[in-house]
Amino acid sequence: MNNFDFKNPTKIIFGKDTIEKVKEEIPADAKVLLLYGGGSIKKNGIYDQVKTALADVDVTEFGGIPANPEYATLMDALKVIKDENITYLLAVGGGSVIDGTKFLSAAAVYDGDTPWDILTKNIRTEKGMPFGTVLTLPATGSEMNSGAVITREETKEKLAMGGPGLFPEFSILDPQVITSIPERQLANGLTDAFTHVLEQYMTYPIGALLQDRFAESILQTLVEVAPTVLKDPTNYQAASNFMWSCTMALNGLIQKGVPGDWAIHMMGHELTALFGIDHARTLAVIAPSHYKYNFEAKKEKLAQYGERVWNITEGSTDDKAYEAIAKTEAFFHELGIDTKLSDYTKDYEGTAEEVAKRFKTRGWKLGERQALMPEDAEKIVKMAY
Amino acid sequence: MNNFDFKNPTKIIFGKDTIEKVKEEIPADAKVLLLYGGGSIKKNGIYDQVKTALADVDVTEFGGIPANPEYATLMDALKVIKDENITYLLAVGGGSVIDGTKFLSAAAVYDGDTPWDILTKNIRTEKGMPFGTVLTLPATGSEMNSGAVITREETKEKLAMGGPGLFPEFSILDPQVITSIPERQLANGLTDAFTHVLEQYMTYPIGALLQDRFAESILQTLVEVAPTVLKDPTNYQAASNFMWSCTMALNGLIQKGVPGDWAIHMMGHELTALFGIDHARTLAVIAPSHYKYNFEAKKEKLAQYGERVWNITEGSTDDKAYEAIAKTEAFFHELGIDTKLSDYTKDYEGTAEEVAKRFKTRGWKLGERQALMPEDAEKIVKMAY
Numbered sequence: 110m111n112n113f114d115f116k117n118p119t120k121i122i123f124g125k126d127t128i129e130k131v132k133e134e135i136p137a138d139a140k141v142l143l144l145y146g147g148g149s150i151k152k153n154g155i156y157d158q159v160k161t162a163l164a165d166v167d168v169t170e171f172g173g174i175p176a177n178p179e180y181a182t183l184m185d186a187l188k189v190i191k192d193e194n195i196t197y198l199l200a201v202g203g204g205s206v207i208d209g210t211k212f213l214s215a216a217a218v219y220d221g222d223t224p225w226d227i228l229t230k231n232i233r234t235e236k237g238m239p240f241g242t243v244l245t246l247p248a249t250g251s252e253m254n255s256g257a258v259i260t261r262e263e264t265k266e267k268l269a270m271g272g273p274g275l276f277p278e279f280s281i282l283d284p285q286v287i288t289s290i291p292e293r294q295l296a297n298g299l300t301d302a303f304t305h306v307l308e309q310y311m312t313y314p315i316g317a318l319l320q321d322r323f324a325e326s327i328l329q330t331l332v333e334v335a336p337t338v339l340k341d342p343t344n345y346q347a348a349s350n351f352m353w354s355c356t357m358a359l360n361g362l363i364q365k366g367v368p369g370d371w372a373i374h375m376m377g378h379e380l381t382a383l384f385g386i387d388h389a390r391t392l393a394v395i396a397p398s399h400y401k402y403n404f405e406a407k408k409e410k411l412a413q414y415g416e417r418v419w420n421i422t423e424g425s426t427d428d429k430a431y432e433a434i435a436k437t438e439a440f441f442h443e444l445g446i447d448t449k450l451s452d453y454t455k456d457y458e459g460t461a462e463e464v465a466k467r468f469k470t471r472g473w474k475l476g477e478r479q480a481l482m483p484e485d486a487e488k489i490v491k492m493a494y
Numbered sequence: 495m496n497n498f499d500f501k502n503p504t505k506i507i508f509g510k511d512t513i514e515k516v517k518e519e520i521p522a523d524a525k526v527l528l529l530y531g532g533g534s535i536k537k538n539g540i541y542d543q544v545k546t547a548l549a550d551v552d553v554t555e556f557g558g559i560p561a562n563p564e565y566a567t568l569m570d571a572l573k574v575i576k577d578e579n580i581t582y583l584l585a586v587g588g589g590s591v592i593d594g595t596k597f598l599s600a601a602a603v604y605d606g607d608t609p610w611d612i613l614t615k616n617i618r619t620e621k622g623m624p625f626g627t628v629l630t631l632p633a634t635g636s637e638m639n640s641g642a643v644i645t646r647e648e649t650k651e652k653l654a655m656g657g658p659g660l661f662p663e664f665s666i667l668d669p670q671v672i673t674s675i676p677e678r679q680l681a682n683g684l685t686d687a688f689t690h691v692l693e694q695y696m697t698y699p700i701g702a703l704l705q706d707r708f709a710e711s712i713l714q715t716l717v718e719v720a721p722t723v724l725k726d727p728t729n730y731q732a733a734s735n736f737m738w739s740c741t742m743a744l745n746g747l748i749q750k751g752v753p754g755d756w757a758i759h760m761m762g763h764e765l766t767a768l769f770g771i772d773h774a775r776t777l778a779v780i781a782p783s784h785y786k787y788n789f790e791a792k793k794e795k796l797a798q799y800g801e802r803v804w805n806i807t808e809g810s811t812d813d814k815a816y817e818a819i820a821k822t823e824a825f826f827h828e829l830g831i832d833t834k835l836s837d838y839t840k841d842y843e844g845t846a847e848e849v850a851k852r853f854k855t856r857g858w859k860l861g862e863r864q865a866l867m868p869e870d871a872e873k874i875v876k877m878a879y
Contacts, residue, residue, distance in 0.1 A: 110509070110731065110734040110735070110738070111509065112508060112510060112512065113506075114505065114507050114508070115505070115506040116503070116504070116506065118501070118503040120499065120501035121498075121499065121501065122499050123497060123750070123751065124495075124496070124497025125497060127497060316731040316735070317735070318715045318719065318731075318735045319711060319712065319738050319739050319742065320738075322707075322710075322714060322715060323708060323711055325707075325711075326704060326707030326708055326710075330703045330704045333703060334703065346495065346701040349702075349751075350701070350703045350704055353704050353705075354704050357704065365508070366508065366509075366738070
């Protein structure tokens with residue numbers, strides 16, 4: 110096991126009818142900016158619940174934060190924060206709204222030339238503007254971590270940021286929000302959380318027995334609840350386990366003391382930047398090819414995953430590892446998620462070369478051993494056509 | 495799954511040669527009281543490591559905190575805190591030293607008549623004197639939670655306390671400390687952590703699929719590493735998994751959203767108060783009888799535990815549940831832990847009646863349904879003779 114530091118100060122408020130508790134968590138004298146996305150919260154009643162809870166609080170609103178939160182939109186929100194002397198941010202939405210809010214938390218206190226530096230110069234935020242979240246879409250885990258990913262349409266870039274000052278002060282997780290989420294988004298959420306765990310787990314054995322089992326616990330639970338979540342989102346038991354699994358998949362715990370890969374995300378981000386494909390679906394496109402291409406380096410963990418998550422008992426380590434990749438791809442298909450780039454776009458020719466070119470420009474070496482070069486990424490993306 | 499709040503702000507610093515990092519965590523202008531136990535830290539080198547790290551810090555010392563931290567001793571330490579204007583507490587030790595430090599953190603800021611009230615009147619501490627810990631004995635989980643248990647020899651009482659202000663600010667966990675721990679204490683630590691998980695898990699099914707699997711993950715890991723921990727404490731892989739499992743067993747995570755039992759602890763505490771039996775051993779004495787006595791109420795979870803932790807595949811739910819209890823008792827025996835009260839004292843006659851009398855005086859109803867009455871405790875303790 111590697112040495113590690115672990116600290117996660119976010120307060121989770123989990124359960125039925127908890128949205129009204131938002132009022133108890135925000136200082137009474139705060140000037141709040143309520144941030145949300147495309148407006149679905151106005152149709153499903155969550156907006157009304159939040160507004161009712163905050164009836165006595167000074168609240169300004171900023172809606173319209175898109176999926177893959179866009180820099181230009183966020184700069185408009187930053188202007189509101191400055192103009193209105195906002196002191197507290199409240200994200201009501203999924204990972205995109207929360208990630209956008211984290212960028213704003215950092216940008217609101219950043220005193221450099223341009224907030225874009227936070228992304229390109231990898232500036233870590235030690236203390237941002239305080240914020241909380243009301244989660245409306247389980248998937249990214251952003252509600253209990255300190256990272257974010259921001260997109261800039263202008264340059265077709267999608268970049269990561271973070272820092273210890275970017276944990277939400279609180280996050281409210283009411284599994285009942287799932288009842289109003291379209292099936293497509295639920296499938297995305299399941300795929301996203303599942304791949305988050307894989308990125309932290311599917312590396313090489315390092316003797317972190319407990320972390321391995323925790324990771325497998327989340328994967329097993331997602332596999333167990335997925336059919337019910339898709340078929341009947343009103344099933345509270347499935348919804349609550351789905352929601353808590355998504356949070357635990359990326360709140361830092363299972364990555365402590367172990368190597369991390371994240372190459373699937375890095376390649377996937379480029380597919381979103383280039384084609385606008387849903388984030389989760391890009392992961393499902395890349396993952397099978399990534400595991401096949403890096404089979405020798407990952408086969409021990411692939412086999413362990415096959416045994417423990419998919420109950421594969423027959424065959425050699427290689428057999429179990431191959432079967433585990435097949436099971437993973439089949440799982441994505443069962444969720445209704447296509448796993449080939451050509452399923453999403455006809456213009457895929459040249460994508461692999463473009464991704465490799467971008468990685469080369471940025472000097473990126475990826476994977477748990479930093480051994481995955483741009484030319485490897487090119488081959489993996491091509492395998493995923 | 496039940497609704498829950500979860501927040502755990504303790505910073506964990508985990509790994510090889512991390513004790514020197516204690517300096518980075520304590521404010522430079524702090525007046526520190528370093529608290530420790532019977533002096534083993536002076537023999538195993540941990541004291542020297544801490545003192546070297548804190549060479550430039552104003553440190554006063556208070557040693558001699560006994561196992562089952564004793565109120566009278568702690569009141570002497572409280573006098574030092576007041577006399578020396580101490581501003582920061584540093585516990586270097588196991589659960590007893592850390593629990594004692596939590597009492598002092600609360601008592602230092604308490605302005606009621608007598609600090610004993612904190613225990614008898616169940617006064618929760620919202621903000622105590624800040625403190626950190628250097629853990630020398632994995633077992634209780636006190637290094638990452640906000641609870642403590644204090645003993646008063648005078649009245650033969652052992653009482654619990656806690657509050658959100660009693661999380662350590664940081665805890666340093668260097669698994670190498672295990673190399674100098676006597677086998678008896680290692681066996682106690684394994685038993686203590688194992689039983690902590692059981693108390694939060696062995697209740698009734700409530701559909702918290704992920705919490706169940708996390709609990710089972712800790713149990714499986716403790717079972718896997720226990721033989722190596724006892725045979726070769728220098729094995730770092732076993733030591734690190736043991737240490738992290740003990741912390742995760744009682745840092746709040748696995749109890750969220752599920753019912754808790756804790757009756758084994760409540761009965762066990764009385765055996766320590768009456769006979770001075772090691773805390774962990776009292777749990778091993780009570781657990782098998784408790785599960786046999788409450789078999790009907792707990793058999794579904796007992797069977798699940800049998801299947802998943804002990805790989806019991808044959809038989810009915812009842813068969814698996816019985817076999818799981820037998821496996822648990824056999825595990826304690828393999829650790830060298832006796833499981834009958836008569837193995838520890840010849841004066842056991844009348845113990846059951848005394849425990850029942852105490853519970854009756856306090857008006858206690860125990861267990862996950864608060865349905866375990868003093869007369870039930872009497873029968874369970876008698877079964878454990």
